[in-house]
Structures are given as C-alpha cells and as structure tokens.
Amino acid sequence: MYRNIVFDLDGTLTDSGRGILASVTYALEKLGAPVPAPETLRLFVGPPLTGSFMKYCCMTEAQAAEGVRLFRERYVPIGWRENRVYPGIRPLMRELKNRGCRLYVATGKSRESALRVLEYFGLMSYLDGVAAPDPKEMHAEKAKLILSVCPDTADTVMVGDTMGDVEAAETAGADSVAVLYGYGAWTEAQLEKATFRADTVAALSMILLGEVPAEKGVFLSLEGLDGCGKTTQRDRVKEIMEDLGYETLLSREPGGCSISEEIRSLLLSVAHGEMTPTTEALLYAASRAQHVHDVIAPALRAGKAVICDRFVDSSVAYQGGGRSLGVETVSQYNEAGVHGCMPDVTVYFRIDHETSLRRRYSASAPDRMEQADAAFFARTERAFEQLAAENPNRFLVLDGRRTKEEVTAELQEKLPAFLTEKGLI
Ligand code: TYD
Numbered sequence: 275m276y277r278n279i280v281f282d283l284d285g286t287l288t289d290s291g292r293g294i295l296a297s298v299t300y301a302l303e304k305l306g307a308p309v310p311a312p313e314t315l316r317l318f319v320g321p322p323l324t325g326s327f328m329k330y331c332c333m334t335e336a337q338a339a340e341g342v343r344l345f346r347e348r349y350v351p352i353g354w355r356e357n358r359v360y361p362g363i364r365p366l367m368r369e370l371k372n373r374g375c376r377l378y379v380a381t382g383k384s385r386e387s388a389l390r391v392l393e394y395f396g397l398m399s400y401l402d403g404v405a406a407p408d409p410k411e412m413h414a415e416k417a418k419l420i421l422s423v424c425p426d427t428a429d430t431v432m433v434g435d436t437m438g439d440v441e442a443a444e445t446a447g448a449d450s451v452a453v454l455y456g457y458g459a460w461t462e463a464q465l466e467k468a469t470f471r472a473d474t475v476a477a478l479s480m481i482l483l484g485e486v487p488a489e490k491g492v493f494l495s496l497e498g499l500d501g502c503g504k505t506t507q508r509d510r511v512k513e514i515m516e517d518l519g520y521e522t523l524l525s526r527e528p529g530g531c532s533i534s535e536e537i538r539s540l541l542l543s544v545a546h547g548e549m550t551p552t553t554e555a556l557l558y559a560a561s562r563a564q565h566v567h568d569v570i571a572p573a574l575r576a577g578k579a580v581i582c583d584r585f586v587d588s589s590v591a592y593q594g595g596g597r598s599l600g601v602e603t604v605s606q607y608n609e610a611g612v613h614g615c616m617p618d619v620t621v622y623f624r625i626d627h628e629t630s631l632r633r634r635y636s637a638s639a640p641d642r643m644e645q646a647d648a649a650f651f652a653r654t655e656r657a658f659e660q661l662a663a664e665n666p667n668r669f670l671v672l673d674g675r676r677t678k679e680e681v682t683a684e685l686q687e688k689l690p691a692f693l694t695e696k697g698l699i
Contacts, residue, residue, distance in 0.1 A: 278424050279370060279482060280405075280448070282434035283381040283388055284320050285456025287363050287397060291319050293349060293356030298323075301344035307331055319457035320436050322382050354387060355686065359395050359519030360455065362475035362486070364699065365577075367400040369487040380405040380419040380432070380442070395518060396694040416442030424448075431469070433478065434458075440468045451481055489577030492520065492698055493570065493615070495585035498623035499655055500644055501633030502674040503681055504583060510682050511581050511621065514689050518699055520579035523569070527584040528558055530565040537561035542641040549642075551597035555607050558589045563611035571615055586612050587620060587661050592643065595657025596650045618698050621689065622662050623674035623681070627651035667696065 284290040298318050302309050309315065310330055318326045323345060327338035370377060377400055381388045385406035392398045403423035416438055424430055432443035435456025443450035444467070452460060452468035455475065465471050472478035479486045494511060496504040512522045528538040537557050540546060549557075562585070573580045586608050594604035625633075630651055634644055662669040670692045672684050693699045 275373070275484070276375065276429055276431040276449070276482065278376045278378065278427070278430040278448075280378045280380050280420050280424055280430065280432045280443075282320070282432070282436070282439050283379050283383060283391065285435035285458065286433055286439075286453055287367075287379070288357050288359050288391065288395060289456075290354075290357045290391070291316065291457060292358075293353030294319050296356065297345045297349035297353040300348040301341045302331065304344045304347075305337070305341060307333075307341075316457050317459060320382065321438060349387075354391055355394065355517075357391060357395065358517045359397065360475050361519050361521060362479065362489075364397070364519045365487040365489045366475065366479045366483065367397065369483055371400045373483075376402045376424070378403045378405065378420075378423045380416055380423065382407065382416065382438075384409060393694075394690055396690055396699045399694065415445075417445035420446040420448060431482070433472075433482075437464045437467075440464070443469075451478060453478055489520065491574030491577050492579045492619070492693070493574055493582070493617045494579065495582045495587065495617040495620045496623070497584060497587045497591075497620055497658065498674055499625055499627060499630035499651060499658065501630045501637065502623035502625045503678065504621070504623045504674075506678055507621075507623065507681055507685055508581060508583055510685055511689065514686060515579035515581065518579075518690060518693070521577070522579045522581060523573040525565070525569055525580065525582050527565060527582060527588065528561040530570075530582070531568040533564045533568075534561040537564075542643060544640075544642050544645065546642060547645075551593060551599050554597065555589060555593035555599055555604050558593065559607045559611040562586065562589075562608065563613070566611060566613055566615045571613070574615070582617070585617055585620075587622075587658070590661060591654045591657040595660075596646065596654035598653065601657065601660070617668065619689075619692060619696070620665070620669050621685070622658065622669050622671045624658075624662075624671055625674040627655040629675055630655075 281287050295315055299309050314330050323342050324338045327333045327341040379401060383406055388404055388406045405419035405423040420432060420442055427446050427448040430448040431451060432439055432448050433451045435453045436458040440450045440452055449469040451470045451472055452465055454473045470481050472481055476486045496508055498504050512524055515522050528541055529535045541557055570580050589608055590601050590604050593599050594601040662671055670688060672681060
C-alpha cells in the first residue's frame, strides 16, 4: 500500500464536466466563436483553460484570456457546483485515511476554486494538503505541485485522468495510476507509461486498498406542515446526495411499500372520519414498521442515501401534538416500528400553520388529515418546533415561507455543510 496518495481533482475525484463544459460553451457563445464538437469539448476538463482555448479554438493569447474571463462569469456563480463526486470515491478516501495514508490533491485549478469544491463536496476532511497554482502563476507545473505538498515521493502515487498527471508523477519520482473513467483521451502508448491503469473507481480501490470499501448509508427525512414545499424540494435533495457521490432511494410516509401504501389509503380516505386518534397513530406506526423493514433498513445497509418524505417526527407532531395524544405516548407507539432506524438528518421546512392553511386552500381537495381545524395545525406546528429545538444535531431548519428558488438555494448551501459538519458523509 502506498503511504502518500496524490489525487488530481477534475475527472479523478469529481465529475466536473457538466459545469465546466456549460461554462466553456457560454464563453464561446459570448465571443461569437464556434463551439467544438463534444469529443473535443470534453478535453477542456482538467488542463489549464488558456491553453485549451488556444489549442482547440485557434485563439490568440489575448482572446484566450478573454475566454477565461467569460468562463468565470458563469463558472464562479453557478458552474462549480454542477459537479459530482464519483460514486465510490468517498468510501475509498475514508478508508485510505483510516489506514493511515496521507492524501493530497494536486490540481491545475486555482486554489480558490479547488478549495471551494473540496469543501462544498465534503472531501476536505480526508486531505492532508492541497496543491494548486497561486493566481500569479496559473501555469505551475504539476510535478512542482506534487513536490510542494509531498516533498519525499518515495512510497507515493499520483492518481489522475490525463497524460499530464502521469508525466508529472514521473518527473516528481512517484508512481502513477491512470484512471480511464475521467476526461483524458488516452492512447495505448500513453497508458503504457503509467504504473497502473484503472477503468473504474472499483479498480482504483483494488490498486490502492486491495478491496472495494462499502459506503455507509445516510438517512434523511423531510418534514414540515402540509404545504411546506418539501415534496417539491425532494428531488433537489436527491440531486444533492447524488452529487455528493451517493446512490439514492426516495420514499414517502405513510406508504413506501405495498402494505404501507394500503394503510395510507385507509388513513387518508375521507370515508374514515370516525377513526380514533389512537387508531390513527397506531396505523401510522404500523405502516412505518413495514416500510423500515422492507425498504429503509435494506437500502441503508446497501450504503444508499435514503430520502424519506415524512417519518416518525410527523407522527410525534400530528398525532402527539395535533391530535393531543402526547409526544411521549406517540414516541412509544413508534418504538417497535422505527426499530432504532432514526434519520441522521431531518430537513425541516418551517412554515407557520396560517401559511400552511392558506397554501392548502389553493391546492387540491383536502384528504382526511387536511380536514382538521386550525387549532389542530397550530398544535402540530408547536410540536414540530419543539422537536426542532430539542434535536439541533439532527434538524436542519429551512425557511419554507420563501419562494421555491430561494428554498432550493438555501438547501444547496446548507445541506452539504450540515452533513460534513456532523461527520455524516
Ligand atoms: P400527504 O398527501 O403525503 O401529504 P404531504 O405531501 O403534506 O406529506 O399526506 C400525508 C398526511 O399524513 C399529512 O397530512 C401528514 C400526515 N401524517 C401524519 O399525521 N402522521 C404521520 O406519521 C405521517 C407520516 C403523516
């Protein structure tokens, strides 16, 4: 096993193509220059942009500099986040770190951009150093970058997706792994020069670790009063978790599997107006028991990010608070159903009950739960607020009264940071 591992960033740790290529296209369109074919365009990911503009778009140095300026006009506010950690990279880095390896990144990206990506995508905590060019010398040689963080290259390997990475490793006296899942266009002769080649992240894991480490699952629940917007944001949460490198599973309560979906129909049907609060609470708990057993627990064991639209906090708030059964009683009803499978993060879309009622009146016909009166929703709101106050380590509170776009922006800004801060990813 190598003691020092130096990773390239774009095309090796993260699939940054989406944001980079959209921003290159934006720059070329603004310049009125033709956009190259996709096979050529993808070569822009990784190497310094000025060179690529000159090489692939026949620009002068001055035109290329203007291209870079325009690229940044889109990349800085939007493009950097259109990025995805390759699935399998996070558990690989975590396991290498656990085994005492020292991990570095050496990238041609500016230091500022590299740090922003590494921090947002929660990779910084695995790293012992980041080598990136200073703004003054944007063309620093990669070999120098490697040596700047890792001066003793005995027992060192550079992992990268372009020939530049392999050559830099050779110059710095390190071994190299050429990864083929990124953006490099390799010839057989070039690949010969690398110490190893890896077609996939799993193959890379075998080279560096001798095994493919398992991902640990993350359980996220989405909560809030009816009309809080969580169902709209659920696809955004899924995208964020996929960008962080997870396979995801979306589900909902009550429901999520066939028995629980049948219980859902019983619970929400307006034909069952006579249902007692205790029956209602027990049915929600029963639906949850089957859902945890059939869907949630297996997906978490498989290392997925499980995103559940409502979970046990809804029972505590609606039946404990709204129906006045009491928080303790409802929590007890749920113990067997939850079976210790509590969310790691609960994203709470906070709205007050007046806003909830207003939003629901303008939506579809009310189900049985939505037929309850304003006092019920006021008690439910209070119970949610109490849960949020008592579980700050689990609750990520967002302002659900804002527009869809504003809530998405708050979610994108806060969810990855919350997961990293709590050591969940
Ligand atoms: P649904 O149509 O899924 O509403 P929403 O989109 O707001 O989640 O209906 C679920 C209803 O069931 C909702 O009014 C909240 C309620 N509920 C409870 O009262 N207790 C629970 O444990 C759960 C999961 C939901």
